[in-house]
Amino acid sequence: MIDRGVPWASAVVGLILVFAIRYRRGSKADRHPLPAIVSREFEIGWTAATIFLFLFVFWWAASAEIGAYSVPRDAIEIHVVAKQWMWKTQASNGAREINELHVPVNAPVKLILTSQDVIHSFYVPAFRLKRDALPDQLTETWFQATKTGTYGLLCTEYCGTDHARMLGRVIVMEPEDYARWLSAQPEGDDLAHQGERLFSERGCAGCHAPGSTVHAPDLAGIWGRPVPLEGGRIATADAAYIRDSILQPGRDVVAGYRPIMPSYAGLLSDGEIQALTAYLRGLGSAPAVARTPGLPDLRSNVPGSAPERSPAMVPGAPVQDRPAPAGPAVRP
Ligand SMILES: [Cu+2]
Missing domain, CATH: 1.10.760.10 (Cytochrome c-like domain)
Incomplete structure (x- = not known):
């Protein structure tokens, strides 16, 4: 298969060659004097402004991205196993859930994801959180919920017949409610x-x-x-x-x-x-x-x-x- 870039690259290289030969020094090609559309100062200013704008956007996006990957050390750790077609979660303190995840508000939560079969993707739109769960690999992500409530959890990687039903809920609770919920969980082994x-x-x-x-x-x-x-x-x-x-x-x-x-x-x-x-x-x-x-x-x-x-x-x-x-x- 020919790469789609080939025609464009050929056109650019071709034009460079044509112009280099046609307008080479000493050739008798027709050279109109350049019309002065904008001043040189305007052009320098415009170029500099767009460079700074670009650098700012790059810094902004990169710092958000880096923050998304550096998990706070004190985060609550939760293991997530995805399988066709459910989410199984287990906190390191032993609380196990299926298609539900209870977390306290304003506390960092680290998710360690894997899959038992095919590729799934852990997606909580309200948190702008999305991370693939891959078979035979661990992936990580983290979040910190800032408002209590119940938020939808979806699988966003097509994973078979019931992919669309692979839904769950993330329940964000006040710390006291969370502690109460946790102590009400069956005496599970950690x-x-x-x-x-x-x-x-x-x-x-x-x-x-x-x-x-x-x-x-x-x-x-x-x-x-x-x-x-x-x-x-x-x-x-x-x-x-x-x-x-x-x-x-x-x-x-x-x-x-x-x-x-x-x-x-x-x-x-x-x-x-x-x-x-x-x-x-x-x-x-x-x-x-x-x-x-x-x-x-x-x-x-x-x-x-x-x-x-x-x-x-x-x-x-x-x-x-x-x-x-x-x-x-x-x-x-
Ligand atoms: Cu899935």
């Missing part, structure tokens, strides 16, 4: 606890628990830290990295380890991966492994290590008499 259970139920702990005999990276304290990979690359242990490591473990193998982990693609749902991620995140970005007295802290030279925290969240691992971790000096 994500991190679900993840902790999955971690042992699905066999992750069999290899990744600090006491395991299998040579697999210990995951305590991994969150947010740089992970050295085979081949000298460095990854950051964020949600996307953990997700990839679960679904495609052979792709980014941690330096010093063999690629023995099987893929969990098809075995874990998106919700379960989110729960595992929340659990690993809850383990913090500091070593959770209890140090055996007399042995040096293997991670003490890792930049960004935060102070030691409770090892209580490592499943199936006794705190007191755990063997000293084996492996490379800097563990992921």
